[in-house]
Amino acid sequence: MPRISTLRITRSHKIATAVLVAAGSVSAIAATGGTSEAQTTATRSSISVEPVAAAGIPTAKDAAAKKAAQETAAKEAAAKKAAAARKATAEKDAAEERSEKQAANRSTERKAVTPKKFANNLDGWIRESLDIMKKKNIPGSYEGLHRNIMRESSGNPNAVNDWDINAQNGIPSKGLLQVIQPTFDAYHVKGTPKKLTDPVANITAAANYAADRYGSIDNVDSAY
Numbered sequence: 001m002p003r004i005s006t007l008r009i010t011r012s013h014k015i016a017t018a019v020l021v022a023a024g025s026v027s028a029i030a031a032t033g034g035t036s037e038a039q040t041t042a043t044r045s046s047i048s049v050e051p052v053a054a055a056g057i058p059t060a061k062d063a064a065a066k067k068a069a070q071e072t073a074a075k076e077a078a079a080k081k082a083a084a085a086r087k088a089t090a091e092k093d094a095a096e097e098r099s100e101k102q103a104a105n106r107s108t109e110r111k112a113v114t115p116k117k118f119a120n121n122l123d124g125w126i127r128e129s130l131d132i133m134k135k136k137n138i139p140g141s142y143e144g145l146h147r148n149i150m151r152e153s154s155g156n157p158n159a160v161n162d163w164d165i166n167a168q169n170g171i172p173s174k175g176l177l178q179v180i181q182p183t184f185d186a187y188h189v190k191g192t193p194k195k196l197t198d199p200v201a202n203i204t205a206a207a208n209y210a211a212d213r214y215g216s217i218d219n220v221d222s223a224y
Contacts, residue, residue: 122146122155125176125199132204136189140207144218149203151222152178157199175202183209 058066116131118124126145133140153159153176161173171180175197184196187208192201210217210224 122149122176122199125157125203128200129203129207132189132191132200133207136204136208138189138204138208139211139216139218141218144216144220145203145207148206148217148220149176152176157202158197175199175206177202177206179206179209187212 116128118128118131126142126149129145130140130142132138149155152173155176157176159175159178161167161178164173166173166180171182173180176199179196179202181196184202184205187205188194188201189204189208192198192204195201207217210220214220214224
């Protein structure tokens, strides 16, 4: 009997103890849970959370990015416009330069094509002859030509010597500088008439002959 009674008490005691322990655990868990939730709330309140833009409303960051993009686009447009202006100016300058060169070339061509005009008299014949002689590298001066012309023919382009040895041989001296036909044919200057008594042809042929024989018509002071 005593053994059975003792066993029952022991079991009842254990059951009661277990109930108390369980109740205590629940209280502890509740207490712990409350503390943890408070700590979590406090932790969350201490974290800085960036504001989230509402649907369709841009944030300050979005506005700044958009402004920067617009400024970049404006700079690129200005740069393109400036480049186009520089290109247009360069093309205009190049066109003007080409036009000026073409005009200069046309002017030069006209000058080259248009022959110089000389008076149809002794002064004009000498000057025209000197112009041709310069191009053909034939030496001689106005003074040298004029001096010899006045001695040989007195400035008469049709003068003929019909008494000297050449005349006696059938080849009389003719023209301003009294040239015989064989000499004229040998020293005729291309570009002048092939006529012995033509004033310019006579002068240039005589000057060409004198340059070959005497170095220059300027060196001739008598019959040559």
